[in-house]
Amino acid sequence: MAIFYNAASIVVCLTNPRLAVETFGLTTLEAMSGGLPVIVPTVGGIAEMxxxxxxxxxxxxxxxxxxxKQIRRMLDNKVLYHSLAKEALKCSEKYKSAENLSLLMKSIDNGKEQY
Structure with missing residues (x-):
C-alpha cells in the first residue's frame, strides 16, 4: 500500500453513513501516517481522527x-497543504503500536481494580 500512498497527495475516504459506518478507518490512519491530508465523513470512528x-x-x-472545493483548496494552497500534512502525520503518531499497547494494558489493569 505504501506505493499508492507515496504517489498520492490527498486521500478521500467517503463511506456513505447511510449505507455503512466506518468504525475505525485504517485507510485514513495509513494515509495520515504517510503525511497525507484526508477528507472523511462527518460520522463514525473514522471522523474521530x-x-x-x-x-x-x-x-x-x-x-x-x-x-x-476542499481538494482544490488543498492543492492550490501550498502553505495550507503542508500544514494539513504536518498535522496529519502528528495525529498518526498517537496510534503507534507500542503506545496503544501500553494504554490498553493500563485500561485492563484499571478494569481489574474495579472488581
Missing part, C-alpha cells in the same frame, strides 16, 4: 461540490 481544517476535512459525502 480528523480535526476539521487542521489535519484534513470532515464532509458530508453527499456534498460533492464542497469536497471538490
Amino acid at each position: 480528523v480535526v476539521d481544517g487542521i489535519n484534513g476535512y470532515k464532509t458530508d459525502v453527499q456534498e460533492l461540490d464542497i469536497i471538490q
Whole structure:
C-alpha cells in the first residue's frame, strides 16, 4: 500500500453513513501516517481522527461540490497543504503500536481494580 500512498497527495475516504459506518478507518490512519491530508465523513470512528481544517476535512459525502472545493483548496494552497500534512502525520503518531499497547494494558489493569 505504501506505493499508492507515496504517489498520492490527498486521500478521500467517503463511506456513505447511510449505507455503512466506518468504525475505525485504517485507510485514513495509513494515509495520515504517510503525511497525507484526508477528507472523511462527518460520522463514525473514522471522523474521530480528523480535526476539521487542521489535519484534513470532515464532509458530508453527499456534498460533492464542497469536497471538490476542499481538494482544490488543498492543492492550490501550498502553505495550507503542508500544514494539513504536518498535522496529519502528528495525529498518526498517537496510534503507534507500542503506545496503544501500553494504554490498553493500563485500561485492563484499571478494569481489574474495579472488581
